[in-house]
Amino acid sequence: MMLVLLTSITCRSQSWQKTAQGIKTGIDSIAVELRFYDASTVRILKGPGGKITEKESLSVIKTPQSTAFTVGQKGNLLILKSEKIRVSLNLQNGQLEYSDAAGHPLLREDEKGASFTPFNDAGVNTWSVQQSFALDKEEGIYGLGQQQGGKMVQRNLSLHMVQGNTDDYIPFFQSVKGYGVFWDNYSPTNFTDNTTSTTFRSEVGEGIDYYFMYGGHADGVIACMRDLTGQAPMFPLWTYGFWQSKERYKSQDELVGVVKKYRELGVPLDGIIQDWQYWGSNYLWNAMEFLNPEFYNPQKMVDDIHNQKAHLIISIWNSFGPQTKPYRELDKIGALMNFPTWPESGSEKWPPNRDYPSGVRVYDPYNPAARDIFWKYLHAGLLSVGIDGWWMDSSEPDHLGAKPGDFDQKTWLGSFRKVRNAFPLMTVGGVYQHQRAISAAAGKRVFILTRSAFAGQQRYGANTWSGDVTSSWNALRNQVSAGLNFSLCGIPYWNSDIGGFFLNRFPKKLDDPEYRELYVRWLEFGAFCPMMRSHGADAPREIYQFGQKGNKVYDAIDKYINLRYRLLPYIYSTSWEVTAGQSSMMRALMMDFAKDKNAWDINDEFLFGKSLLVSPVTRPMYIKKVAGGRDSSNVEDFSSVKSKEVYLPEGANWYDFWTGESFTGGNKISTATPLDIIPLFVKAGSILPIGPQVQYAEEKKWDQLEIRVYPGADGSFVLYEDENDTYNYEKGAYTTISFQWNDKKKELMIHDRKGAFPGMLEGRKFHIVRVNNQKGVGADTAVTPDQVITYSGKKIVVKL
Template sequence: MKQFLFFLLLTGVLSTKAQYQKTHTGVRATVNQTEIEIQFYSSNIVRVLKWPSGKTFIKQSLSAVKIPEKVSLKVAQKGEELLLTSKDLQTVLNLKNGHIAFKKADGHSLLNEKPAGATFTEFNDAGTKTYTISQSFVLEKEEPIYGLGILQNGKLSQRNQKIRMVQNNTWDFVTFFQSVKGYGLFWDNYSPTTFNDTVDETSFSSEVADGIDYYFMYGGNADGVVSGMRNLTGQVPMFPLWTYGFWQSKERYKSQAELVGVVKKYRELGVPLDGIIQDWQYWGNNYLWNAMDFLNPEFSNPQKMVDDVHQLNAHLLISIWSSFGPATKQYRKLDSIGALFNIGTWPESGSETWPPNMDYPSGVRVYDAYNPKARDIYWDFLNKGLFSRNIDGWWMDSTEPDHLSFKPSDMDTKTYLGSFRKVRNAYPLMTVGGVSDHQRAVSADKRVFILTRSAFAGQQRYGANTWSGDITSSWESLRNQIPAGLNFSLCGIPYWNSDIGGFFAGSYNKNWNDGSGAKNPLFQELYVRWLQFGAFTPMMRSHGTDVPREIYQFGKKGEPIYDAIENAIKLRYSLLPYLYSTARSVTDKQSTFMRALVMDFSQDKKVLDMNNEYLFGSSILVAPVINAQYTPETIVKANEETGWNRNLIKGNAVDTVNFRLPKSKKVYLPSGTVWYDFWTSQKYNGGQEIEATTTINTIPLYIKAGSILPLGPDVQYANEQKWDNLEIRVYEGANGTFTLYEDENDNYNYEKGIHATITFSWNDRREMLTISARSGSFPGMLSKRKFNIKKVKANGTMAVTAGKEILYVGEPVSLKL
């Protein structure tokens, strides 16, 4: 194989007069047999293209949707260097060796390419001549970087990592990272890619490309970088209010009576619930895989099931996949246009026995989501079979997609956009986007809501919440979810969740007297702590196999585990006004739900690589309990990639555990602010580690000084009551603002300006709270309401609360507290 290593130092000094030409977005130059084009998409986003001279490189990005702006750009040459300067960014191209450097507009260094860091190696991609490409950069020695997707490695900073990026069940890859220095880099390639960071260089290497294509963006801080990534790849729509309530699921409800019965039981118990999810096989056997129809006789009256759920004031998601069984109508239609792949996928056998009986292969095949006609067919069947029944949203499983029994020739599979190898990692973007775009085209009354197992850059624009796959039920797995969610959020994709309790939980059934892991204290403790963490993620969803997850499986009211589960769910509902208002800031101001502490406290070196705490929204510091305190930790192993691992390591059973005893854990409070314990209102100065008292019933939470925190009513579902008589907590010690956002909760009228906001502003020196005049309106809006104002006041080491109740009619109000 002939290799072209374009070391750009070899040519010596060339004439500078013809080395570059200006374009409408930047410049293009030829250096050492390499074409280099620098395009300014905005004053702080730059695209870099490189390809071998004599070749062509034309590419339509699947992720980037931004149209380049007209940028005021100064181009100047200083010796061998060409300087392109906007008001935010300076890009420097060395015309002798092709090296590119990125700087602030004032010349302060941000990131440098490594000299001779671009390589192109000839590659035969299923008969198409192309290249394997690589680009290396040089980072500062102690420079933390974040992102790369959902990673199960337990790390926040991804320095000193080598990661093979091919979408799979539990690792969702986004070829993007951002630095604590306030810049981000998006490597726009969809083929199998290796990210490698060593002491010498940081690089992306991709198997297939006609050229190098990456975007550099400068935001000044993490929020600015997230804003740049969304500006480039798409903004985040609003989700319905009900999606922020509690969701119950399991693998799987085997009849419509069972599913509806779960919702009824929650209503009888008075435990809040907003959603129920129906997993696979409502369609029948594996040959009918993903038929998008209720062919299983246990679901004989599906419309009644949907209506019953709605009459109970709950919502229903249903499982759909990226593959189809050979007996389905979809299979035949897609096969007729050549839109099915011949790769191994789940389920492998038509028999439902375990292990799979390969004497009876299922014949299930993945569809070509890159093909627009195939996406049309997919939606046509989904629309007629399920959306027409008023189902509320989609659980899009296996969107990576499942790729089992891998053969190298699988990557040669032809897709609409070339080989499967060429576009492999963008599959989730295409299949999720296909459903989202089609639903938006036919309905403005129901917001798109998709729960998906995989993602790629740009997926935030599709109304999708990504979960972290079929992870194991273990403390180690729980610990890994915090940095997994934070790094994913730092890629600009804010909606993330995990299977509360972990998916594979079979080991907790063993050595337990009634065969139910829900009565096993080892699983009970893990589940409660995971549920408490889940209350502070963008979607609170209980799900898994082997061990049932419904609250009544864990005991009854008055017992510590039951009460802890109920209280975690009710805490979530009390925060709905805060959550929904945060959701608006995510959509309108490019904010983020799960905020790594480095986003807000980058000057505190102790948080630069902190993987066990985070901010939820702008005010709440969350420090989940992620180590067993009452029971021994059980090591659980499972192979998520090959499917259902029934051979889990045998768990230990314990006879009695006193879950009523208090425990403690260490919590670090970032410097630069004062913090208040959410439960006791005790005040702490930041920049210290404290010993926090915990119980099975509480998760350590701390509120930042200057926060204004709205707490909602006690409800059974999100839309049960309008937000009258909200409790508004003001935490003194700093100035602060909070904007309460409201709209119709589940349509797209908010995009037309049909919504309302009320801004609360706290002046700490004057001890004055100002409530603004209401801005905007929407049908059904409260014209007047009560606010119960409470100030959490620093007084020595403890805090006292003073309160006032006011009637608010939409006019500005100022209160001395």
């Protein structure tokens, strides 16, 4: 057995060994090791001085599986083959090339693309490491986290990858050719793509460590990445409703009053968010206690919100003021770092008075004892009163005026430089793992809203938002590509501050008609993101701040909040596809239409689930400038209906969601965009479940669902249901109902229900609608069903 696993062969003075997982060799004093993790994924390790230093990955949790592969040699080439991929290693220069099983080229390293430069990392002699690749000239690649540059295809750019407020960096990209590359390094990293090469260069690394994976298509690559770094658990149903927030509610009466007002207006709402300062002064920063006297009875506050059938999540940070209990306990074990962070002053006044420094310090989440302390106070001070989830602000964390010496500071895992970019992964993971572990919370799903992320964070029940973006049309447009590229890294849950955080570009704030139009368009986009959340500074954003019923802006906001709720059966079923099938909720067009080159680089359209094509309006249409004295001002102008050009990808036909009109794919069309219409199209062959009108997600059972069939192609859909907010689905407590449309026979087959859970519907009615050009089917339109079917869990065939 050992002779088989450790065969030694000599070729031109180059020897290599076959191992249980791959091969080992040395080329020009560089140790090289290839390890198959499965038939689709191979890990590449390179070490200087002929030595490979093992590390325990912070992102990768998969261990190598027993994988069948062969090794053969042809001249200077060592060729490894698994069922899915072929890897060729040039034994003279160390260059690696990757192909699919049929031998079609996918990716190759630059001939001299690996380099190691000696580096002193806070007194530790190590290396700066670099690996370059050669991509096809017109190859589209995606991912690298979230940036605000508005680019869909991530070519011809340079990124200095250090986590920031509005930029989340993940050293991973995937290609339209169906492969992905994960550079497993956590230090500040430069990614560069130009006409010469595509390169990762990291400041600190004991060696080169990256993974090549082949999925055949975008979903397959994401499946590989999640298999490697962790699967995404289910969120509660209520998290997919509408969320209201602002910077900040200053008392519990104000907070509870917002929920009450929504209920009085009959506008759906599932969540309210309490931002910072409920703890009191900056010296008490993030005490995880209600020390502000305006929050005089936290238990009553939470109960009042719950009694109105809403949920509360609350702001927590990764830093602590010097007068807090967590600070003192963390300081005793040396688990506080010392670099400038927010807030800079003990005073809340702006600008900060640096004569009175806040003394706030970031904690060390790499230290397991520090994560224990963090959770202890979070549990005692906030979970104990029934808070439903966590808003982890500054999870990158805030690092103001960063200086090189700041990165020399020691963490539990070495210098801060060495592990810098994994900070959000560690701090979010600490909260998730602790909450999953305690019996008191075992039945309630963890929900974390966080400002930053790193590879693997999808396994921690977290939804990332895009940070404190500015309120502008350009910022709105940039959110689309930011969210899509983030999702293409395998992390499926993302959102943005609806309306933008800072209103500094609109001095008149909500009185500016252009801002009101921007807010509506952002909210329309937000209705098709994994979380629909209104938030911002400088002015409140509740719906009643924009007028009342009959006002165009108010009515448009109301319309899309209600549309969100009617789509909940589709959204929740899609979330199950994310968990069980490694799918993505926000889908770049290239994911489903990789053969259509015209779809590769579109940065203002996407699919929400696999049926709905969304094209957000990202420019003003209904304002005009009116001169007035020394200044000009904006006024509303609805005298004519404007339009937007939309590209419908080739490979499918499409229906206008609002009118039922059908279109052939592969064409651009002009579609009318009044203020309350976002271009929204449904792929032919789709089966779309529409839920009831409700005031909150769980108000009504789904016993009278409308099932819309969009003919023109065969199609299917799986309706998923469970207990909505427990982990019993992991034990099989859920049901699925599969719908299948045969376009030639004009038959809808509703299959036997599979599974069971306590409280499930034993019987229900499906209102079947076959969409056509004559039938208006917008969510706010009454639709006469073609048939009403009573379903008791047994297979039914419906002829349409």
